[in-house]
Amino acid sequence: MTQAYEPAGGTNARRVARMPRHREVILDILREGHHHEHVHGIVQVEVTEVRARMQALVARGLPPPSMTAFIVHGTARAVATFPQVHAVRTGRSLTEFEDMDVSTIVERMLPDGTQVPASMIMRAANRAPLRAIHDQLRAAQEAELRGITLANDRLSRQANILARLPRPLRAVVWWLLRRSPVLRKRMIGTINVTSVGMFGELGVTGWAVISGPWPLIVTVGSISRVLRPGADGEPREAEMLNLVVAIDHAVVDGGPAARFIAHLIDTLEAGAGLDAFEASAVGG
Template identity: 40%
Template structure:
C-alpha cells in the first residue's frame, strides 16, 4: 500500500540507455587518477576576456583544448583495441562533452562530440558548445532508436561494446575521448569517479581554494579537481602518468587562453 502523496513515474528510454552504458562500462579495466591542478592563471585570463568582451569563455572548452594538445603529445592514449586484438590509434581527437541544455523542460547535461579538437582554438570550441546548449534537444531520439531502447537489456548492451569490436564506428558515433563536467552543476572542490566506455575520460570536479607557495610567497590559489580515467587494457601506467602530467601542465599554463595584453588568439 502506497503512502498518500507517493507517485509512480515511467522509467524513460533515456535512463534505460544510461543504465546499459554504466553496466557495460563497469566491465572495463578502468584505473582512476585523482589530481589537483592550479588554474588560477586560467581563471584570471577568462575573467579578463569577460571584462573586455562581456562574454565568458566556456571553462569546458579550455579543458578540451588542453586535453586535445596533451593527446597530440601522447597519441597512443587516443586508441582502442578491437575484437581481433589490434590497437587502433586515431589521429583526430574527437571529444565527447556534456553540455547543459533544456530537454523536456528540464536542465540536463547531454552528450555532444567536438570533432578534431586538436586543431581548434578555445574560441572555436566555446562557440560550438554554446550552439549545442541553445539547440532544442541535441539528443532527440528517432523512432528506430526508441524501439531499440525497448529491446531486452542483453541486446541493448551490445551497442556499448562497440569500442572493443569496431573502434572506428565508436569514433563516428561517440568520439575518441570524453570530458564529463560534473563541477558545472555545483560549487566547491571535490572529485567524482564514474565508469566509462572510453580509453581516456576526464571528469572535471569542483574548484576550491587553498594556500600555495609562489615565488617564495604564500598565496591563495584556485585548484581544479580532476579525475583522469584510463583503460588499463590499452594504456600502461607509465604512459598514463606522463600524459596526465602534460595535461596538468597545460592547464596550469592556461594553454590556448591569451594573456591580458593579447586578444588575437581567441578568434
C-alpha cells in the same frame, strides 16, 4: 516524465515514476564501462592565472571561454602528444586514431523544468582552436534537443533510434561497437570530458569518479582555493581545479599514463589556446 502517484497511507506512502529514456542510455554506458580496466588519477590543476585572464575579458565586456571548452581543448592537445591514451582495444589489437573525437554532455532544460543531459561529439578537437570549441558548446546550449542528442545528422539520428530500442537490441549494437573501432569512434568518440558543475554551484569541494566506455575520461570537479608557496616563498591563495583522469590500463602502462597526466596538467596551467582566443575576442 509521466508520473503516477499512489494514495498516501500509513508508512507505505510513495511516488512511482517512469524512468526517462535517457536513463536507459546512461545505464548502458555504465555497463559498457565494465569492459575497460580504468585506473584513476586524482589531481589538481592550478588555474589562478587562467581564471584571471578569463575575468579580464569579462571586465572588458568580452565573453570568456567556458571552462569546459578550455579543458576539452587542452585535453585534446595533450592527447595529441600521447595518442596511445585514447587507443581503442579490440581483443589483442589497439587502434590509435590521429584525430581526437571528444564526447561531452550539455545539460538542457525541458519545458516541464526537468534538466536532462544531451550528448555531443566534437570532431577532431585536437585541430580545433579554443574559439571553435567554445562556439560549438554555446551553439549546443541553444540547439533544439532531439531525443538524447543536440544534432540532426545521420549519426545523431542513429543514436536516438538506439535509445528507443529494447535493451536486448541495444546490447547487440554495443557488441558491434566493441568490435569496430571506427564505428565506436564515430558513435561515441574516444575521449570523454564530463563537467560536474553542480559541485561549484552547491559550494562543495570535491572530485567525481565516473565509469564509461571510453579509453580516456576526464571528469571536472570543483575549484578549490588553497594556500600555496609563492615565488618569494610566502603563502598565496591559489585556485585549484579538481580533476579525475581515468585511463584504460589495458591500453597504456603506468609510466606513460603518469607522463600524460603530468603533460595535461602543464598544458592546462599554461593556458593553452587562451592567446588565440583573446586575440579573436578583441578582433571580433
